[in-house]
Amino acid sequence: MDHLIFPTNENELAYESRRDFLKQSTMLTALVLTPAAILKAGENDENIASALEKLPLTLEVNGITHKLAVEPRVTLLDLLREQLHLTGTKKGCDHGQCGACTVHVNGARINSCLTLAIMQNGQKITTIEGLARGEQLHPMQEAFIKHDGFQCGYCTPGQIMSAVACINEGHANNRDEVREFMSGNICRCGAYPNIVDAILEVKQGGKKI
Amino acid sequence: MIQFEYVKPSTQKAAVNAVAKNANAQFIAGGTNLVDLMKRGVTAPQKLVDINGLPLKEIKKTPGHLYIGALALNSVVAGNNLVLQHQPLLAQALASGASPQLRNMATVGGNIMQRTRCSYFYDTVLPCNKREPGTGCSAIEGYNRMHAIFGSSLSCIAVHPSDMCVALATLEAVVMVSGPGGDRRIPFADFHRLPGETPHIDNNLQKGELIVAIEIPDNNLAKNIHYLKVRDRASYAFALVSVAAALQINNGTIEKARLAMGGVAHKPWRLFEAEKMLVGKEATMEHFKAAATLAMTGAKAFEHNTFKLKMAPNSIMEALRVAAGLEV
Numbered sequence: 001m002d003h004l005i006f007p008t009n010e011n012e013l014a015y016e017s018r019r020d021f022l023k024q025s026t027m028l029t030a031l032v033l034t035p036a037a038i039l040k041a042g043e044n045d046e047n048i049a050s051a052l053e054k055l056p057l058t059l060e061v062n063g064i065t066h067k068l069a070v071e072p073r074v075t076l077l078d079l080l081r082e083q084l085h086l087t088g089t090k091k092g093c094d095h096g097q098c099g100a101c102t103v104h105v106n107g108a109r110i111n112s113c114l115t116l117a118i119m120q121n122g123q124k125i126t127t128i129e130g131l132a133r134g135e136q137l138h139p140m141q142e143a144f145i146k147h148d149g150f151q152c153g154y155c156t157p158g159q160i161m162s163a164v165a166c167i168n169e170g171h172a173n174n175r176d177e178v179r180e181f182m183s184g185n186i187c188r189c190g191a192y193p194n195i196v197d198a199i200l201e202v203k204q205g206g207k208k209i
Numbered sequence: 210m211i212q213f214e215y216v217k218p219s220t221q222k223a224a225v226n227a228v229a230k231n232a233n234a235q236f237i238a239g240g241t242n243l244v245d246l247m248k249r250g251v252t253a254p255q256k257l258v259d260i261n262g263l264p265l266k267e268i269k270k271t272p273g274h275l276y277i278g279a280l281a282l283n284s285v286v287a288g289n290n291l292v293l294q295h296q297p298l299l300a301q302a303l304a305s306g307a308s309p310q311l312r313n314m315a316t317v318g319g320n321i322m323q324r325t326r327c328s329y330f331y332d333t334v335l336p337c338n339k340r341e342p343g344t345g346c347s348a349i350e351g352y353n354r355m356h357a358i359f360g361s362s363l364s365c366i367a368v369h370p371s372d373m374c375v376a377l378a379t380l381e382a383v384v385m386v387s388g389p390g391g392d393r394r395i396p397f398a399d400f401h402r403l404p405g406e407t408p409h410i411d412n413n414l415q416k417g418e419l420i421v422a423i424e425i426p427d428n429n430l431a432k433n434i435h436y437l438k439v440r441d442r443a444s445y446a447f448a449l450v451s452v453a454a455a456l457q458i459n460n461g462t463i464e465k466a467r468l469a470m471g472g473v474a475h476k477p478w479r480l481f482e483a484e485k486m487l488v489g490k491e492a493t494m495e496h497f498k499a500a501a502t503l504a505m506t507g508a509k510a511f512e513h514n515t516f517k518l519k520m521a522p523n524s525i526m527e528a529l530r531v532a533a534g535l536e537v
Contacts, residue, residue, distance in 0.1 A: 055215065072215035072257065075244070095245050096311060108284075108313045114244045115314060118215055119237070119259055162310065171309070183444035184308025 057121050061086065062130030070117050077101045077112040080127060088128040088157045092186075099185035102158040102165075103127050109165035111184075128157035131164070139207055140164050143198035151189035159185045163199045164209055172203040210247050217259040221387055221419065227258045229389040229417025236260050236419060238280060239314040241307075242323040250333050251324075251340055265318075265421055268292065274424040279318030283373065284309065286317060296425050298455055301436040302376035308445045318420035321374060321384065321400070324411065325367035325475075326447055327356070338364045339408040346408075354513040355447070358521065359474040365408030366511060369401060369476050370447050376436060378469040378477035379453040382425045388418035397423075401476030408475070430455040430467060435531040438471075439524055448472035450520045452528035456492065463487045463496075468504070468529075473521060480504040483525070492533040494526065501525035 054069040061084060070079060077094070080086045080103070089112060092100030096114040103112045104126040131138035140160050143149070150156040162185045166172050171181035178196050187195065202209060218224040228234045233255035237243050246252045265280040268289050275295050277286060286292055287303035307315060324330065329337045329347035336344035348356055348366050356366040377397050384395045401412045414420075433456040440446040451471035457464045466487040468480040483500040490496040501522035510518050530537070 071212065073210040073212055073247075094248065096241055099308065099310060102310055109310050110314050111241070111310045114241050114311075116215070116237075116240060116244065116257075119240065119261065166309070169309070180444050181309050184310045 327367035365404035375471035
């Protein structure tokens with residue numbers, strides 16, 4: 001059980017996970033900050049109302065259609081993690097340099113940290129949570145386990161999403177090509193040789209993925 | 210990220226009007242550079258005009274040209290059969306840029322419009338004339354390993370980061386734009402600017418003008434070409450120096466030469482004098498060395514990038530060697 005730090009409603013908080021607690025803290029911070037942000041916006045922007053407006057957004061994520069409302073500044077990555085609670089997609093650098101946030105949009109891999117969610121209105125998104133079929137892991141997930149394609153695991157969802165796309169694009173024909181076309185995914189633990197092994201095995205297995 | 214208004218017009222005219230009428234509005238296409246700049250507070254548009262609803266993705270062969278729509282993705286252009294057949298140098302340059310994920314997002318128009326990757330431009334704490342005119346240049350006396358050796362000024366020594374644009378300069382592409390005052394065509398060499406005293410202006414587009422396509426004239430430069438990119442790691446890094454080389458060779462004699470460098474100036478750096486010198490000469494390493502030496506005329510390095518004074522001519526020679534198909 002989590003220890004309570006603040007003397008607050010114990011019954012409500014007692015069973016909260018650490019993640020939910022952090023989320024609440026973040027919301028409190030946002031409430032404190034918002035008036036100042038509005039004041040600042042007001043100095044430059046007479047259209048405060050339109051600037052703070054949430055826009056309707058429809059996304060199909062892992063086969064499920066979501067009707068949402070987002071501020072235009074919300075990235076696809078933050079929408080997936082914060083609103084849809086799909087935390088498998090990781091926030092690494094948040095600047096398109098590490099690949100941890102890689103997802104598929106209509107089958108093509110992109111960095112979800114560098115696209116605004118609203119720009120993906122109507123698209124089909126696949127995240128790491130959408131690869132397995134029930135308890136049956138995706139062949140790429142199995143290959144990463146078999147070949148020890150990770151150590152800490154933080155880059156792994158992005159690596160696997162990129163790896164699946166790499167094969168589907170036809171860019172996994174040999175070791176050098178895999179290395180070149182996986183260069184958008186950084187692994188600080190240095191599991192690269194095993195990641196390449198995993199991808200080549202799935203490619204050579206010839207299954208449709 | 211500071212809040213902003215978002216609109217997605219369905220016509221080119223509405224998109225152009227939306228940006229032309231609002232001093233703080235910007236177009237957004239792939240977003241790979243702009244979203245990053247907004248997150249870091251380098252730029253804060255009041256309004257984003259998403260142009261992804263416009264029909265600007267087409268790639269087609271027209272009489273005398275290859276036409277590529279401004280919204281064609283970098284990955285799509287790099288793998289397009291017409292591009293590979295008629296302008297493979299462009300495909301090579303695109304494939305060497307960014308990562309597969311970014312190439313799936315980045316567009317041709319956005320690639321042309323991307324801003325410098327000078328770390329001082331991104332660091333909002335330090336002075337930068339490009340970000341905040343009049344504050345000074347932190348790079349001149351700072352860590353300037355990635356910076357310019359040609360065409361810099363006392364105001365700015367940043368470089369243009371694109372690979373694609375180096376190939377487009379070599380291939381003498383034309384940028385087709387549409388604005389509040391009508392349509393116009395801008396030769397690639399005249400599109401980007403040198404910094405001078407106004408480094409905050411990257412290019413010669415007018416307010417509200419939108420890139421709708423590029424056209425590459427037929428050039429007979431599909432055979433003896435090479436894009437060489439020298440960087441700190443084998444992939445997914447910006448160029449220290451890059452060279453786009455295209456030759457037309459007949460019986461060992463160079464009939465046409467086109468050369469440009471990346472990573473060395475505020476714009477793709479055409480090597481006009483070296484090109485002229487090579488015409489009529491035999492394709493030999495001796496002549497390539499003379500061309501590379503000539504191309505370095507006027508180069509000026511800073512504290513941490515003197516290595517580029519050697520790397521650049523060596524890269525020119527190597528790109529020409531591979532383009533000409535000469536053995537080492």
